[in-house]
Amino acid sequence: MDNEFKHSAEYMEYLNALPKEMYIKILENIFTGILVNDREGNTIYVNPAVTRHYGKRPEEMVALRNWGIWQGVVSPPAYKEMLEVRRTLFYRQMHFNSQEVLTTIINPVLDNDQELELMVSVIQENIESFDKVYEEESGISGEQESPFKNIIGESQNYMKELVLLRRASKSKTPILILGESGVGKSLIAKFIHDASDRKDQPFWAINCAAIPENLLESELFGYVPHAFTGAGGKGKKGLIQLADRGTLFLDEIGDLPLSLQAKLLYVIESGKFLPIGSETYVEADVRILTATNQNLEKLIEERKFREDLYWRINAIMSKIPPLRDRKDDIIPLAFHFLKINNQNNTIQKKFSSQFLPLLLKYHWPGNIRELKNVIDRCYILSPGYTIQPDKLPDYIFKEEDRVSNADSLNFDVMMEAYERQVVREMYRAEKTIAGVQKKLNMSQNKAYRLVKKYCADLIEK
Ligand SMILES: Nc1ncnc2c1ncn2[C@@H]1O[C@H](COP(=O)(O)OP(=O)(O)OP(=O)(O)O)[C@@H](O)[C@H]1O
Known part of the structure; x- marks a missing residue:
């Protein structure tokens, strides 16, 4: 040959x-x-x-x-x-x-x-140990230690951030992670920790927006016995102390109250903090990671965020691109979430060939969290082994999304999406197959077939 x-x-x-x-x-x-x-x-x-x-x-x-x-x-x-x-x-x-x-x-x-x-x-070579094996599927590296192992991403702009962050992970410098809600900022924080020399030490995360101010203070800094009414006789270690030699991730840092911002600044600058009610400083070697989807510079102008703290936490800044700007990641992520569902349910569902192109047409304002929710939902709603487009929520099919991207969308897929939208809207209004048949002026058989095909989840309700 x-x-x-x-x-x-x-x-x-x-x-x-x-x-x-x-x-x-x-x-x-x-x-x-x-x-x-x-x-x-x-x-x-x-x-x-x-x-x-x-x-x-x-x-x-x-x-x-x-x-x-x-x-x-x-x-x-x-x-x-x-x-x-x-x-x-x-x-x-x-x-x-x-x-x-x-x-x-x-x-x-x-x-x-x-x-x-x-x-x-x-x-x-007789290769016996592989870094990645298709049969094991998943995209999970054979090298279980890899910080990349749970991170799905192919697009250049996302990979660039990961590579930068892996390099930055080696120092103790604070890192500020920016990005819209659901882009994966918390996942990235864990990635930085796992890529750092601190990976075998504790990683603690707290959402500054989710906890009232006084509780947040005791969560972060801890308190000594009887520090305040109801504090109890044992005292409590704060997250800064628990994360000693490890990493503390402060999510939604823009919501950290001003009084705590001053205390946090002191920890970053001196490596010391004062637990509530204590007169003795405690030392803590903590790497601080922060994240927000707010505009911190605007918060500074509004005097809601300290400028000196901003410059401290912002020593390295990473902006995680929204999913609509990294479309290459949509399909790998969809397969990733499908795989997780398959593992949890010990069955093997798959996507129909029309399903995936539709995911590419949508702009995903809720980013990866939204994509995950959509895949989870379609998975649950699909009775058989194939996940069909009719299980997608209606808003995915919204006219402007479809039409604005129509050039690259397969004609049959577009027509089916339109058919689906019309049938679903009609069924919602009429609530019966006979009503759909009459309003859309079609045969009983056709109405029955289309309602079964596109409205299974509505019928179940
Ligand atoms: N690259 C990725 N690979 C796999 N899963 C991801 C990836 N990025 C994000 N996810 C998943 O998407 C969901 C949302 O991610 P995450 O909570 O980290 O976002 P976030 O930016 O911190 O959101 P928020 O601003 O609302 O706190 C999580 O279930 C996370 O595991």
Whole structure:
């Protein structure tokens, strides 16, 4: 089997223009062993990877130049058969030096007379441990320690932030994570912790908007016994102390009351804090991460947020893009949430082919949280093994979304979406199949079929 493939003229021109050093760099850096023989069987090129198996450096092997020398080094040799058959050969060869039995694929390169010009051999590694395995599906890395393991994302702008944050995770510098609600700021905070040297130490998170001011203070700073009425005789450690040597993530930092902002600033600057009712400072080595979807600069102008604290927490800032600006992530995320549902329910549902394109048409104002909710909902509402578009909430089909993106949407999918919208609206208004039949002026059979298809969730209610 010689290679019939011919490049286009443009591509050949491009290849010819690439510097020779580039080709050498490529060959020398391929993990798989490559060994090239001429028509006489002389070895004319060996890449460094071959050394693993032959135990000889490339320059030694090329210097030998005589095919016969390989007899007894690798068995069985392939040269003779290649001369005869001049097609791709698949060999299992014993490498006596490394004591490995490896698959070698030997490909002939034929000249214009169809005579053997070169033999290009690729020595396949017996790979036993994989970084990622399709069968295990999931996108979960074999390396369970990887901070990326629960993070789904393919798009360039998102990956860029992750790479920046992984680099920033190594220091103790505070990081401010910005982004709309549901973009995954909390997940990113955990990612930073997991990527840092503090990963084996505690990670604590608190939502500053969800807790009243006095409670928030005791949650963060703790209190000594009998610090205030009802404090009890035991006292309580605050999150700053619990997170000592680890990470504290303050979500919705824009809602942190001004009095606590001053205390937090002091912790960041001095590494010390005063528990409520205590006269002694406690030291804490905490990495502070914060997040918000508010405009902190505006809050500063309104005197609701301290400017000095802003500059402290903002030493490194990361803006997580909304889902509508990273459409490449929608499908991988949808599969991720499907997989989680399948695991939780120990059945294997799948998406219908019309389902996924519709997800790409919507602008996802609630970001990944909204996508997750939609997939969870469709999963639950789908009675069979296939998740159909009719289980999507109505707003996904809103006219402006569909029409504004119509250029890239498949016509059948658009028509079905429209049909669905009309039938659902009518069924909601009429509440019976007969009503839909009459109002849309269609046969009873058709009305029955369409209502069953598109309104199953409405009928169930
Ligand atoms: N890249 C991702 N891969 C997988 N799941 C994600 C990803 N990003 C976010 N999620 C999931 O989306 C949901 C919302 O994420 P998260 O709570 O981190 O958002 P948030 O920006 O902190 O939201 P809020 O501003 O409302 O607090 C969570 O279930 C989270 O696990």
